[in-house]
Amino acid sequence: MSRIPLIAGNWKMNKTIDEAVKSAQALVELTADVQDVEAMVAPPFTALTALAAVFADTPIHLGAQNLFWEASGAYTGEIAPNMLTNAGCSHVIIGHSERRQYFNETDETVNRRVHAAVENNLIPVVCIGETLEERQSESTQLVLGDQLKAGLANLSAKELTHLVVAYEPIWAIGTGQAATPDMAQATHQFIRGFLHKSFGNTLANSVKILYGGSVNIDNAKELMAKPDIDGALVGGASLEAETFSQLVCFNLGED
Ligand code: PGA
Secondary structure: OOOOOEEEEEOOOOOOHHHHHHHHHHHHHHOOOOOOOEEEEEOOHHHHHHHHHHHOOOOOEEEEOOOOOOOOOOOOOOOOHHHHHHOOOOEEEEOOHHHHHHOOOOHHHHHHHHHHHHHOOOEEEEEEOOOHHHHHOOOHHHHHHHHHHHHOOOOOOOOOOOOEEEEOOHHHOOOOOOOOHHHHHHHHHHHHHHHHHHHOHHHHHHOEEEEEOOOOOOOHHHHHOOOOOOEEEEOHHHOOHHHHHHHHHHOOOOO
């Protein structure tokens, strides 16, 4: 089954509204002719509405970097799912390792967020990944299996139809030390196998599994060539429109 690749940019806590609009406009121009690959950008919350206007009538999807699971109420500092759809988002990143590390997110809160996302027709981009210590002690599969099991608990294959999983080894994020293509492929294959066992063949074959962690223009092509790697979640290399658009175009074999 062929899966349309997705190149997703996670801008993290970078760019004012003006800077975001400038980058987004450049990206729209640079990717104008691109087909057969999806692109998504997740700017800070403050730039969402402005970017929704820039990406309107373009194929570039807009994503948020997080959401809260309640619909409204006394939750100072949080953003509800329908606020994101109202701002123009189609995607939402959930459970990024930085959220887990600095903001105490757990597999259980990831699960609540995934439920809230699918109930509100937002495509969840669920991040999982192991630490260096876990990789070295050969417990990667155990850790990822636990994260998937708990993070996707009580969700049906139907609810997860549009699920995107981002495999992001923590030791590879922002370090310049990406996983090797073979290492990433083996892990992606494990993740797809897990989805197969838990949700059946149709879902396992349709879920996009992105690789994230120091993806750049030098390593992207080899990573993306692997059969179970369906795109990338890109941090640092997504901040420059020029570089990010090259990653989007790479996928088409357009050198
Ligand atoms: P990086 O970040 O590309 O800068 O390593 C990836 C991510 O955290 O999503």
